[in-house]
Amino acid sequence: QVQLVESGGGLVQAGGSLRLSCTTLGRTFSTYSMAWFRQAPGKEREFVAAISSNGASTYNPASVKGRFTISRDNAEKTVYLQMNTLTPEDTAVYYCAAGDTYSIFQRRYNYWGQGTQVTVSS
Numbered sequence: 001q002v003q004l005v006e007s008g009g010g011l012v013q014a015g016g017s018l019r020l021s022c023t024t025l026g027r028t029f030s031t032y033s034m035a036w037f038r039q040a041p042g043k044e045r046e047f048v049a050a051i052s053s054n055g056a057s058t059y060n061p062a063s064v065k066g067r068f069t070i071s072r073d074n075a076e077k078t079v080y081l082q083m084n085t086l087t088p089e090d091t092a093v094y095y096c097a098a099g100d101t102y103s104i105f106q107r108r109y110n111y112w113g114q115g116t117q118v119t120v121s122s
Helices: none
Strands: 003-007 010-013 018-025 033-039 046-051 068-073 078-083 092-099 116-121
Touching: 003 092, 018 033, 018 092, 018 116, 033 068, 033 078, 046 068, 046 078
Parallel strands: 010 116
Antiparallel strands: 003 018, 018 078, 033 046, 033 092, 068 078, 092 116
């Protein structure tokens, strides 16, 4: 089995930054594509960022493009989400996901973390 453990969430003022981490517990990490999704109260889960297994490719939707950056350290079996210029609209539970396919779709990811709360105050 693969277990993902997120950390780094918390409270931050609008305009501030946070860095989320997701560490993979298990033998396999470097072969997985990784992604971040978020879900705000009353809204559907939303794609935030994805990175290919070797880190050569990344993708962000327009809502976070230029503000959020996904990266990975395969030696540490960890994926990161650097979030800058945060706004109250970024408030959500953020989930880390791992899968065999580099994709923006939730259904393509096999393993999920428990989520970490990010709250941005105005």
